[in-house]
Amino acid sequence: MEGLVVENVTKYYGQKIVLKDVTLSAKAGTFTVVLGPPGAGKTTLLRIIAGIEKQDKGRILIDGIDVSNTPPQKRNVALVFQSFALYPHMTVYENIASPLRARKMPETEVKRKVDQILEILGLSELRDRYPRELSGGQAQRVSIGRAMAKDARIYLFDEPFTNLDFKIRESMREELKRLCKLLKASIIFAASDPLDALSMADNVVILNKEVIEQGVTKEIYDNPLKLETMKIFNPGLLNSVEAIAVEKNGRIILSTSLSDLEIELEALRGKVEVGSKYFVVFKGHDLQLIGESRDYSARDNVIIFDCELYFTEITGPETICYLEANGHKLIAITPTSLRPRGYGKIKVLLPKEKIYIFDINGKRVL
Amino acid sequence: MVKIFVENVTHIYGKNVEALNNVTIEFEKGKLSAILGPSGCGKTTLLRIIAGLLRPTYGRIYFDDVDVTDFPPEKRNVGMVFQFPVVYPTLSIYENLALPARAQKIPETEIRRRIKELSEFLEFEEPLDKIAGKLSAEEKQKVALARALMKNSNCLLLDEPLTNIDPAARITLRRKIVDLKLQKEVTIIYVTHDQTEACSLGDKIAVMKDGKVLQYGILDEIYNYPKNTFIGFFLGSPGMNFINCRLVSKDSEKLLEFEDVRIKLPKEIAYALEGLSQQQLILGIRPEYLQVVEKESNEGIPFKVEYIEYLGSSIVATLTRGETMIKIRCKPDIFIKENELLHIKIPYEYMRIFDSNGNLIV
Numbered sequence: 001m002e003g004l005v006v007e008n009v010t011k012y013y014g015q016k017i018v019l020k021d022v023t024l025s026a027k028a029g030t031f032t033v034v035l036g037p038p039g040a041g042k043t044t045l046l047r048i049i050a051g052i053e054k055q056d057k058g059r060i061l062i063d064g065i066d067v068s069n070t071p072p073q074k075r076n077v078a079l080v081f082q083s084f085a086l087y088p089h090m091t092v093y094e095n096i097a098s099p100l101r102a103r104k105m106p107e108t109e110v111k112r113k114v115d116q117i118l119e120i121l122g123l124s125e126l127r128d129r130y131p132r133e134l135s136g137g138q139a140q141r142v143s144i145g146r147a148m149a150k151d152a153r154i155y156l157f158d159e160p161f162t163n164l165d166f167k168i169r170e171s172m173r174e175e176l177k178r179l180c181k182l183l184k185a186s187i188i189f190a191a192s193d194p195l196d197a198l199s200m201a202d203n204v205v206i207l208n209k210e211v212i213e214q215g216v217t218k219e220i221y222d223n224p225l226k227l228e229t230m231k232i233f234n235p236g237l238l239n240s241v242e243a244i245a246v247e248k249n250g251r252i253i254l255s256t257s258l259s260d261l262e263i264e265l266e267a268l269r270g271k272v273e274v275g276s277k278y279f280v281v282f283k284g285h286d287l288q289l290i291g292e293s294r295d296y297s298a299r300d301n302v303i304i305f306d307c308e309l310y311f312t313e314i315t316g317p318e319t320i321c322y323l324e325a326n327g328h329k330l331i332a333i334t335p336t337s338l339r340p341r342g343y344g345k346i347k348v349l350l351p352k353e354k355i356y357i358f359d360i361n362g363k364r365v366l
Numbered sequence: 367m368v369k370i371f372v373e374n375v376t377h378i379y380g381k382n383v384e385a386l387n388n389v390t391i392e393f394e395k396g397k398l399s400a401i402l403g404p405s406g407c408g409k410t411t412l413l414r415i416i417a418g419l420l421r422p423t424y425g426r427i428y429f430d431d432v433d434v435t436d437f438p439p440e441k442r443n444v445g446m447v448f449q450f451p452v453v454y455p456t457l458s459i460y461e462n463l464a465l466p467a468r469a470q471k472i473p474e475t476e477i478r479r480r481i482k483e484l485s486e487f488l489e490f491e492e493p494l495d496k497i498a499g500k501l502s503a504e505e506k507q508k509v510a511l512a513r514a515l516m517k518n519s520n521c522l523l524l525d526e527p528l529t530n531i532d533p534a535a536r537i538t539l540r541r542k543i544v545d546l547k548l549q550k551e552v553t554i555i556y557v558t559h560d561q562t563e564a565c566s567l568g569d570k571i572a573v574m575k576d577g578k579v580l581q582y583g584i585l586d587e588i589y590n591y592p593k594n595t596f597i598g599f600f601l602g603s604p605g606m607n608f609i610n611c612r613l614v615s616k617d618s619e620k621l622l623e624f625e626d627v628r629i630k631l632p633k634e635i636a637y638a639l640e641g642l643s644q645q646q647l648i649l650g651i652r653p654e655y656l657q658v659v660e661k662e663s664n665e666g667i668p669f670k671v672e673y674i675e676y677l678g679s680s681i682v683a684t685l686t687r688g689e690t691m692i693k694i695r696c697k698p699d700i701f702i703k704e705n706e707l708l709h710i711k712i713p714y715e716y717m718r719i720f721d722s723n724g725n726l727i728v
Binding site: 136193198237333337 | 675
């Protein structure tokens with residue numbers, strides 16, 4: 001296969017396992033985000049792909065060739081770090097030109113190539129500036145430019161947006177995605193912010209020491225098979241309630257203590273075991289606050305229950321509503337323009353199709 | 367706790383790098399004021415001047431009515447928390463918290479009481495005898511925050527305290543700061559580049575750029591009535607859309623014209639634009655306020671969908687008509703496709719009009 005294959009890679013630091021049997025592949029021309037919390041082993045994985053560290057088990061293949069024993073400089077891999085490693089005494093132009101000159105490229109060719117990279121990155125006007133005269137976003141683009149000058153087969157990005165402003169991050173995501181399309185190489189981007197994956201990645205690998213799940217980003221987001229995936233994708237924005245499966249008049253019901261809420265789903269039959277515990281999980285974005293006046297009782301595709309709204313937090317276009325229902329803390333997220341203006345009793349509506357059910361081990365049941 | 371008044375403060379680094387340009391601002395007692403701006407706007411410089419770590423080139427700083435400009439940091443008695451959590455790595459959590467309080471000669475029983483209260487309030491996940499150097503970034507930052515709260519400070523100065531915390535923990539810690547400002551009467555100045563933090567924490571928000579405070583007010587005001595196009599774009603995700611248009615008068619009506627489109631303006635807006643006919647203006651509208659309507663409704667302007675970004679809980683689509691480009695943010699269940707036409711309604715109540723220099727008119 002053209003591109004990168006990581007095969008059964010395991011890595012220990014002393015007794016501690018940091019990567020466990022990691023297998024993934026990234027075709028040339030695709031953008032893959034490795035998403036995971038701090039300490040998940042993302043940086044270690046990138047360093048192993050680059051050849052800076054050696055795995056204890058497993059293989060790395062680039063364009064079908066095993067490079068496990070190839071030194072870093074011969075792997076044709078470019079690595080972009082969290083902090084921008086630029087030469088302070090060199091201009092933007094010189095910084096990008098230096099890896100080309102190191103390869104003994106003729107000077108006319110160097111100029112042509114650097115001019116092209118500067119153009120693509122929108123840095124042409126900054127060509128004579130020194131790193132200290134650049135903003136964080138500009139410096140990060142130059143370090144990406146340096147990586148591009150290498151003409152690598154694999155580009156590795158280790159959380160390159162961490163030190164950038166919120167607003168610059170927003171535009172960099174758009175820019176980087178566009179750029180990488182031009183590179184025709186495999187892009188591996190390590191991130192802990194799910195927005196990086198959602199906005200840029202063709203494919204996502206959810207990593208937490210081992211691969212939790214991987215696949216097409218939108219499919220994994222919409223249809224996760226593990227609770228951990230959902231948590232990583234929706235940090236702080238999920239509701240999770242414990243439930244127990246019971247049989248009632250011949251029907252299977254998931255009974256929760258949420259306002260005596262019983263969730264009956266036709267699809268549950270055959271998937272849950274009576275007497276077992278489950279997690280009923282739904283996103284804050286899917287829980288809607290509704291007025292008292294409208295009557296939803298006739299609709300059987302929704303669940304409606306009472307809550308106490310005790311706090312709202314405006315985060316910009318969206319507002320987080322903090323709710324309590326029978327001892328459960330829940331959140332609902334509404335557009336700020338539609339946010340409730342006071343606290344107190346409120347009804348909430350949850351479409352049944354937006355409910356995810358996981359077993360006690362965090363494996364998706366429905 | 368005190369009220370903080372910054373009067374005509376200018377700060378120049380070296381010979382001619384002006385970090386602050388004649389800033390005058392009052393931070394209310396017992397409230398959280400957020401200072402929001404891009405890197406290099408001067409926000410950290412302002413905070414350091416308030417803390418006494420820097421002396422302003424010109425201008426004065428007052429705590430209540432006391433001029434503290436010449437006071438060294440220790441005499442100002444402020445609590446500070448930085449972007450990278452600062453703890454004594456070899457000391458236990460308890461000792462980290464006790465040290466500054468002992469320096470203030472607070473009795474040991476009182477110290478113990480406060481540590482207990484703060485550790486419960488901030489929900490420390492590790493026992494108090496754990497060595498601080500071994501904590502996660504989030505727990506270290508909690509310790510740093512608790513330490514700033516241990517002594518009887520005049521105010522709390524927070525410099526991007528959540529930037530280096532991972533996303534999930536950031537939300538819980540942000541909630542803690544919300545609780546803090548609700549439950550305790552603390553004067554807090556909170557510097558950030560992250561609008562989410564500024565919006566959710568700030569009783570008031572000051573937007574800074576190039577060493578100046580551009581606007582200072584409550585969120586609703588800054589979000590819905592940005593004084594200029596920079597603020598409109600900087601706050602919001604994606605930022606406000608700006609459409610270059612021309613104002614035309616026809617019969618007794620006023621219309622905004624861009625590309626081949628003419629939008630009739632309601633009386634309130636038309637009235638504010640009196641005398642500006644034929645001028646170039648900028649129409650501002652936030653991506654989440656745009657509405658997708660049916661073609662048949664005749665209320666929408668057709669735009670071509672150029673690019674769709676799927677962000678999980680929402681979709682951001684880039685749309686064009688001729689040279690005009692806008693973004694719209696909507697729920698993910700809407701069905702749209704690239705290269706198709708989408709009919710967009712611009713609701714009057716959310717329209718903002720700026721002059722050609724980008725200053726808000728109405």
